[in-house]
Amino acid sequence: MDCLSSANQSSLGLFDFLFSNPFYLNFHQPVLFEASQTQSNPIPIYPHSLRAIALTIAKNLNETFDLHPASAHSTDPNADIISPVVMICLPNGVPFVSVLLGTLAAGLTLTLANPALKPQELCYMIATSKPVLIVGLSLALQNIRGAINLASLDYQPEIILVEDSKLSPNVKTYTTLLTPKEQGGTFKMDKSETRRRIALILWTSGTSTGKPKAIKLSHHALTFSVSALSKIHPQYRLRPQRFTGFAPFYHIFGVTNVLFVAITIGATIFIEPKFNLGSFLKLIKREKITQLHLSPPVAAMLGRLKDIKKQDFVSVTSAVSGGAPLEGDLVEDVWRKTGIWIKIGYGLSETSGVTHQIGDTIDEERLGCAGVPLEGVEVRIEGGEILVKSESMMNGYLGEGQVGSKIWFRTGDLGLLDRSGHLWITGRVKELMKVKGYQVSPSELEAFIRPIEHFQESVVGAVYDPEQASEFPRAYIVPLDQNLKSICQSTSLANSESVTNREQFACLAQLAKQAIEANCVNYKWLRGGVIFIDEIPKSDAGKILRRALGSKLNGVLVKIYDHQPRRDSRL
Incomplete structure (x- = not known):
């Protein structure tokens, strides 16, 4: 009996x-507590109130904005059904959750x-994705409008702002x-329609073009x-759960x-404006x-x-890590200091999230293991x-x-299965970085560095x-200036600080820094610094050998941010 039939x-x-x-759980508690910057106490939102807000939004989307679900009737009975798209461009909070649920209720x-x-x-x-409605912050209005202009659409999406905008009083709120x-x-x-009707379009990074791919996730998935x-968490049925948001x-x-x-389980999420360890x-x-x-970065903290006192974590019965692999020794460090056993799992956006999860019991022999498949998931190497093959698999990329x-999906990740069926992640086929849980495509960053006229060649590792507990982007750049290139060839990385023409290298590094900061969100910035080298390692066929970048011994390293990662390239 699968997950859905068991829950009917x-x-x-x-x-x-x-x-x-x-799951017939009767825990009568708020579903959301959102910390307010203007009030000292969090504001509770109960499930019935959240549902009522969502249904109000659904009605207004259908009637006030005249947005209606796409028809299920098609010449192709297996074709995906994509309704008018609503884009949410918000941080965590009640508005995000309300609009998300309201859009789902409206069939969009x-x-x-x-x-x-x-x-x-x-x-x-x-x-x-061609959204007809974009919901965002007033602070991001210029970014949203700029993005719409760059997208060159043949229509104008409606913009709704969570706060009033003094910059544009005519924008709806x-x-x-x-x-x-x-x-x-x-x-x-109906049942067959749940497999075809797309609920969410999420985004992942490409492996070659640098462009994100649009993942179509159905209601069924x-x-x-x-x-x-x-x-998979037995404690969910034993007592009310309280999550950090x-x-x-x-x-x-x-x-x-x-x-x-x-x-689904009647838990409470405590949402705060931004993460701060204290x-x-x-x-x-x-x-x-x-x-x-x-x-992983929070686990590392x-x-x-x-x-640290273990009694400060006495209420915590479970912890899970996602977004990127977590090393076994870090899991052990957290366990020794806090008494918290972090359950590592494995999953992708393409599989609607987690496909594997390690068990609740502490097993030091399996530190770093991603666990066994969830119900309804098949895996092979x-x-x-x-x-991976799963009922939660995406319908495809837009x-x-x-x-x-019914199709085996190639994840792009390397791994092995032990005799008991536990999955171990060993590496990646795809040339993607995992920066604090976010996927970053090297080629996307290279596209902004490559046009700089003072650079002969550049690559990002x-x-x-x-x-x-995170990777960070690092640029490897061949300077156009022959004198600087000669210095790179003859200088050991360990002697970067004492190299001649240091200021010239620093100025060039700033050009790369400025190009990325002007075009990319901050987790894509070159926090791994810039290494100037005499040549980019390539195969006989001319393909860049990213994995060879970390073995470069000569060159000039320039740190462009205060914190500099210590270990070298994994690509």
Whole structure:
């Protein structure tokens, strides 16, 4: 019996499933606590109130904005159904959650974007997904408008701002979605339609072009994934759960593991404006948090804490890490200091989130293991690459062919299965970096550095920082100036600080820094620094050998940010 049939929810759309109490848990507590910058106490939002807000938004989307679900009737009975798209470009908070749920209830399609993206990054998402409505912050209005202009659409998307904008008083605000306060119904769909109707379009990085790919996730795939996730944690049925809400909801880990699971099991999410380690630790103790959803950098922070008391974490019964691999020794460090056993898992946006999860019991022999497949997931290794098949599989990439649950999906990750069926991640086929849980394409950054006239060639690799448990982008640049190139050839990296023409190298590094900062969100910045070298390592066929970059012994390293990762390139 699969996850959905066991919960008797196989014919529900995602919104109806989330609020159906599929596991018959009666924990009467708020679903959201959002810290306010103007009030000292968090504001509680209960499930019935959140549902009512969502249904009001759904009615206004359908009637005030005249947005209606796409028809299921098509000449191709297997074709995806994509309704008018609503883009949410917001940080975690009640507005984000309300608009997301309201859009689902209205039968429309969602796409989610990082609110910190620059116009050059956001425009591709807009041009590809073609949203008719964009909900964002007033502070990001210029970025949103700039992205729309760059996208060169043949129509003008409506913009809704969460706060009033003094820059543009004619722009509609979030209150437009809440007025009038009449509630509508939820859009209903039959069982076969749940597999075809696209609920979410999420984004991942490409491996060659640098452009993000648009992942189509159906109502069925997301419902199956959330149901499976809700079943693998036995503590969910024993007592009310209390989650931290720092994982971004525009990311698959945040939207499925935290938001959707919380609604399904009746948990409470405590949302704060931004992550701060001190506030995070106080929140755990004050609110008696039961489960932590961590990124590897946050796990690394916990592992480095010195004056830490295990009793401050006594309420925490479980912790999970997502977004990027987590090294076994770091899991052990956190366990020794806090008593928290971080469960490592494995998953992708393409699989609607987690496909593997390690068990609840402490097993030092399997430190660093990604665990066993969730219910409904199959896995195999082919040529060292992990292949996955699952009911939670995406329908495909927007503009490309179908995938679906019956096709083996090549993940681009390398791994192996031990005799007991546990998955171990050993590397990546694809040339992507994992920067604090975010995928970053080297070629995207190279496209901004390459046009700089003082550079002959440039390539971007990854440098790993064990203190932050994250990779960071590092640029390898061949200067056009022959004298500087000769200095690179004859200078050991260890002697970079004492090299002649140091100021000239520093000025060139600033050009690369400025090019990235002007065009990219801050997690893509060159925090790994710049290394000037005499030539880029290439194969006989002329292909760049990224993995050979880390073995370069000669060159000039220029640090352009205060913190510099210590370990060298993994690409």
